[in-house]
Amino acid sequence: MHSRLLRRLAASILSLVFVLTSALFSVQSVAADSSKPSNSAQQEMTQLAGADYWRQVRDGEEGYTTSTSPEHGMLINVPGQTWFKLKEKWMSPLGALAIFGSLAMVTLVYFIVGPLKLSKPKTGRKIQRWSRIDRALHWSMAFTFLTLAFSGLSLVYGKHFLKPIVSTDIWGLIIMAAKQYHNYVGPVFFILLMTVLIKWWRKSVINKVDIQWFLKLGGMVGKHKGTHPSAGFSNGGEKMIFWLLIWFGAVAAFSGFVLDFPIFGQLRRDMELSNLIHMFSALILICGFIFHIYIGLFGMEAALDGMITGEVDETWAKEHHDLWYEQVKDLPENNKDKPDNR
Template identity: 70%
Template sequence: MFKRIKRTSLVMLSLMAALLLTFSFASNASESANKGSASVSEREITQLAGADFWRQVRQGEEGNTTSQFPEHGVLISTPGQTWYILKEKWMSPAGAIAIFGSISVVILAYIVVGPVMLSKPRTGRKIKRWSRLDRALHWSMAFTFLTLAFSGLMLVYGKHFLKPYIPTELWGFVIMLAKQYHNYLGPLFGVLLILILFKWWRKSIFSRVDLTWFMKLGGMVGKHKGTHPSAEFSNAGEKALFWLLIVVGSVVAFSGLVLDFPIFGQTRRDMELSNLVHMLSALILICGFVFHIYIGLFGMEGALEAMVTGEVDETWAKEHHDIWYDEVKDQSIEEDKAEIEGNEYKNRGASNEQSA
């Protein structure tokens, strides 16, 4: 078994190394081409306008214009080179490593640790957990987030992984489609974020029991694997993921709106900063939701069906959310008692009418 794990890990690491090398070579080739075209443009402008004029422009010398924009006199934004270096030399490679690393971790977790299974057989009795509105919000957010993540990654990495291998016309159509989709659907992410906050914030307030859940790592790994620590309707991991989505997602949404609507006096510095913040916060969300997707699809028995059907088996509720299960059970007993008392009252009333 360990030999198989080692071989699998070696293959994964080799694939990651190959992808990163491909990314590096593509980046270097693109950089060389950009430098070559830039040098040609500089020589042509220098010949047309003169070396002194070009030097003044490079140093931020302002000219005259009728524009009222805050940076109306700046022809070339020299500090923009800092933004370009941060984006292309640091953020893009680090983001690729973070995403590949997150995917590799969950694959290794599945191979080495395995999914969390129920320790007892299912009873067949179902408990309502999610309403139709809950499920509609969840899957709407899932679709919106995943498609925005894919289109955003295409805008950042497509020129390295796709552009060299397809016709220029097709690449132009693909990148135009990704850009338009990302720009127009982006505000919907912010709307869904507000709806989810108002719908689920009460279920996501941390309590003392969540500390024990974190200390036992949710009963998913280590010596506590399979122990199923106590949890309310939402366990500590779900609460942490919820607030990660709300806080970091708000940063993503706000910075995206700044980029989407450059009509409120934003300068180039504002746009560059918003772009970097947008990229960093989006990468944090993507890496976080890699683990969420793993738990929902592969890492925990019964997790996916809860959000598909809205119901969970009694055993699943008792093992993963025992505090919530006890509340639901007590509520069900009270409802049954009330129903029995109501039926008895109706029966006594019918008997009295017959006697009269």
């Protein structure tokens, strides 16, 4: 009975993802088609400017202007249609599919595999894991990333989900606020990213222990579930998330700088390429952090305690980071709760 219920729930979730994705593909197709000038509009422009003039403009013929900026004589960037098609017909729908798919996957994992529980009861003895500075840095990065993701997704998908249900004035305010927030907070994200790299890179170097952790799938699924493979301060999964953040976060930040500051001689094709790279790297980060958030909130018992209080229970430390526990268990700050030290 229980397994049948889980199968039905999984089928319902997958069906919802399929429906949402199909609807988004349809909306994107309609939007792309509607953005093309109609035949009557093209005829009107041809009549106003003349057929020969319009043909020259579409062929990239340059005119005369006193501007000294790059591409100052190009009225229409015809190759930009390639960027538009890649963005509207491929990147946006596939990005939505990736996000909905990640949400569906963690939901299925929760109901089918279940969270990873501690093998033994908590002892009540606390082990110091994160300092106040570490926690402040983590939550600052989390808030900045999530708000940038939300504002970015609003810019890409808001016209399909928000615009139809709000007035034009409210929609204009929302999209302007999202754009301004994204532009100004993006550099803050880069500063935090570099601080995270400097502060935690030593804890995130991959070693042989992490290879064994990956081979056992972190003890979360399959025949190794509940085995709690050995790990140092950070396990293989945490290190993977760290380097995913650093590399794709850096790509997102630098491509964002190109879009933020179009005053250093970038051509339109440079901006278009940066836009696609920015979208791709941001989507990788969003999908990666869906799994990170799942583990912290639902996938592992007491996983979030360390980032809230700075301390973890002794049982949690032994089972998930046994090598690190052996290194720190005798430190004075971790023995304050022992009866002989009271």
